[in-house]
Amino acid sequence: MIAQDLYKETLLEHYRHPKNRCDGPIQDADAVERGANPRCGDEIEIGIFLQDENIRHVQFRGRGCAICIASASMLTEAVAGLSVAGTRILCEQMHDWFGDIEPAAGALLPNGLQALAAVRQHPARQKCVLLSWEALADAIDKAGRE
Amino acid sequence: MSLAVQPIDDSETINPEAVRRDFPIFSGSTQPRRFHYLDHAATTPKPSAVINSISDCYAQCYAPIHRGLYPMAEQATSNYEHARRTLQHFIGAASPDELVFTRSATEAINMVASGWLKPRLERGDVVWVSRMEHHSNYLPWQLVCQEQQAQLRFIELTEDGQLDLDGTPELFAERTKFIAITHVSNVLGTENPVATLCTTAREYGIPVLVDAAQSVSHIELDVAEMCCDFLAFSAHKMFGPTGIGLLYGRQERLAEMAPLQVGGGMVDSVGDGMEESRWAAIPARFEAGSPDMPGAVGFAAAADYLSSLGHERVHRHIVSLTRLAAQRLMRIDGIRLLPHAGLPASGIVSFTHHNMHPHDMAQIAGEAGVAIRAGHHCAQPLLRRLGLTATARASFSVYNDESDIDALIDAIISAQRVFCE
Numbered sequence: 349m350i351a352q353d354l355y356k357e358t359l360l361e362h363y364r365h366p367k368n369r370c371d372g373p374i375q376d377a378d379a380v381e382r383g384a385n386p387r388c389g390d391e392i393e394i395g396i397f398l399q400d401e402n403i404r405h406v407q408f409r410g411r412g413c414a415i416c417i418a419s420a421s422m423l424t425e426a427v428a429g430l431s432v433a434g435t436r437i438l439c440e441q442m443h444d445w446f447g448d449i450e451p452a453a454g455a456l457l458p459n460g461l462q463a464l465a466a467v468r469q470h471p472a473r474q475k476c477v478l479l480s481w482e483a484l485a486d487a488i489d490k491a492g493r494e
Numbered sequence: 495m496s497l498a499v500q501p502i503d504d505s506e507t508i509n510p511e512a513v514r515r516d517f518p519i520f521s522g523s524t525q526p527r528r529f530h531y532l533d534h535a536a537t538t539p540k541p542s543a544v545i546n547s548i549s550d551c552y553a554q555c556y557a558p559i560h561r562g563l564y565p566m567a568e569q570a571t572s573n574y575e576h577a578r579r580t581l582q583h584f585i586g587a588a589s590p591d592e593l594v595f596t597r598s599a600t601e602a603i604n605m606v607a608s609g610w611l612k613p614r615l616e617r618g619d620v621v622w623v624s625r626m627e628h629h630s631n632y633l634p635w636q637l638v639c640q641e642q643q644a645q646l647r648f649i650e651l652t653e654d655g656q657l658d659l660d661g662t663p664e665l666f667a668e669r670t671k672f673i674a675i676t677h678v679s680n681v682l683g684t685e686n687p688v689a690t691l692c693t694t695a696r697e698y699g700i701p702v703l704v705d706a707a708q709s710v711s712h713i714e715l716d717v718a719e720m721c722c723d724f725l726a727f728s729a730h731k732m733f734g735p736t737g738i739g740l741l742y743g744r745q746e747r748l749a750e751m752a753p754l755q756v757g758g759g760m761v762d763s764v765g766d767g768m769e770e771s772r773w774a775a776i777p778a779r780f781e782a783g784s785p786d787m788p789g790a791v792g793f794a795a796a797a798d799y800l801s802s803l804g805h806e807r808v809h810r811h812i813v814s815l816t817r818l819a820a821q822r823l824m825r826i827d828g829i830r831l832l833p834h835a836g837l838p839a840s841g842i843v844s845f846t847h848h849n850m851h852p853h854d855m856a857q858i859a860g861e862a863g864v865a866i867r868a869g870h871h872c873a874q875p876l877l878r879r880l881g882l883t884a885t886a887r888a889s890f891s892v893y894n895d896e897s898d899i900d901a902l903i904d905a906i907i908s909a910q911r912v913f914c915e
Contacts, residue, residue: 355912388853389883413851
């Protein structure tokens with residue numbers, strides 16, 4: 349298989365069978381935020397469900413390339429059960445890792461996100477990874493305001 | 495350099511392999527295998543003739559132009575103006591003074607929007623563009639309409655991606671002050687009937703700007719026959735250097751146009767303080783700053799190179815190849831060609847796949863050595879109308895052959911295996 353470096357099997361599995369994806373509008377979430385990349389038309393909506401200070405559950409809906417969908421799917425698994433504060437830190441680490449601000453940030457990330465590492469070699473695709481994470485950070489901010 | 499280059503080979507068809515050898519990028523040691531470049535609508539590789547002409551400028555005859563009085567400066571000036579005359583003949587302009595060197599087609603269009611149209615555009619006036627414009631032939635008009643409180647309206651498209659001129663009866667109405675139209679769409683590949691449109695517009699006294707960025711590399715341009723008032727294109731899409739473009743304007747139109755930039759080389763006498771300055775004659779008036787002589791020489795070398803290949807033969811080769819690509823793409827399950835792409839009339843075929851994002855297709859293709867483009871192609875108003883946000887696009891040139899199509903098809907099938915199983 350070509351492109352195996354970028355499209356790792358884990359990533360493809362998340363793309364083909366995304367976790368926590370809604371076909372319709374996300375219902376009853378504590379906050380829903382949307383991220384869009386007008387360059388490629390990708391759009392991801394992230395809905396967070398809170399329990400006290402923790403993220404109980406995350407759902408997403410939207411359309412995008414394989415990397416965008418896989419990243420959103422992995423996100424929903426990676427943050428379920430984390431504290432809100434811990435999730436915020438994770439969003440920042442993802443931003444630093446993919447923005448090449450902190451190349452070592454990858455080492456701190458959970459195993460479930462390591463399949464995204466290869467995307468760092470393709471600067472044009474980094475936004476595909478970060479779209480859902482930026483929407484998640486916005487959703488946390490929104491929930492905090494409400 | 496000659497002013498009227500004849501095709502070097504009078505056979506009916508192009509030999510792509512022979513032409514390919516003119517382009518060092520395809521034989522460079524950085525290419526481990528055959529590189530299938532199918533992104534010519536974005537930019538084109540350069541033949542040795544162009545690269546050498548630029549290198550010769552720097553190595554053999556480099557001096558300030560229109561300024562120095564020593565022999566090399568005079569020669570440099572003469573090379574620059576010779577390039578202008580070569581391009582004049584290339585597009586059939588009446589005089590070299592109708593050609594302004596710019597940084598790009600984009601800059602040329604902005605010059606007309608701000609320097610010619612803006613002072614003439616009043617509240618309630620109408621400017622028309624087509625639905626298929628590249629952002630560079632859309633945003634300058636949008637901006638000037640917003641500034642002047644005029645209206646920007648679309649010539650919409652028919653189902654098969656042609657201009658819906660029948661559905662635009664107000665096109666030549668009294669409030670219409672300008673029409674800007676692309677010759678060939680950079681997404682659909684549609685060739686627009688610009689000569690018919692410009693001829694009618696002239697009867698109504700409405701100036702037209704034709705964006706020839708996508709046509710110049712394979713359609714012979716004749717501004718007199720086309721009857722346009724302005725025409726813009728860039729060198730880099732026709733085998734010429736990056737960073738230089740051309741604005742053609744009918745002499746009387748250029749005489750009416752205000753310079754967008756002022757500075758060295760575009761002025762005859764400079765007033766003290768608030769005294770008025772007097773601009774230089776056309777076209778120097780529009781070429782403020784030190785002109786890009788090597789760029790102009792490379793631009794002219796590209797025009798000569800294209801002429802030596804023969805426009806007709808180039809066009810025939812590209813169209814037949816693009817049609818073949820379209821036919822073979824159509825046979826792949828899940829592929830949808832964009833309107834008009836079923837029978838492309840130029841070198842562009844755009845497509846989508848019901849289960850693969852264009853970026854994923856382009857990424858897999860890229861890793862297989864096939865360079866195609868994915869995205870909105872700087873044509874968001876068009877994609878919005880088509881209900882799409884991105885497409886994949888293959889665009890062909892003179893040295894492409896069936897093996898490039900084979901590689902494209904193989905790449906899309908590989909991508910299907912990755913994403914659709």
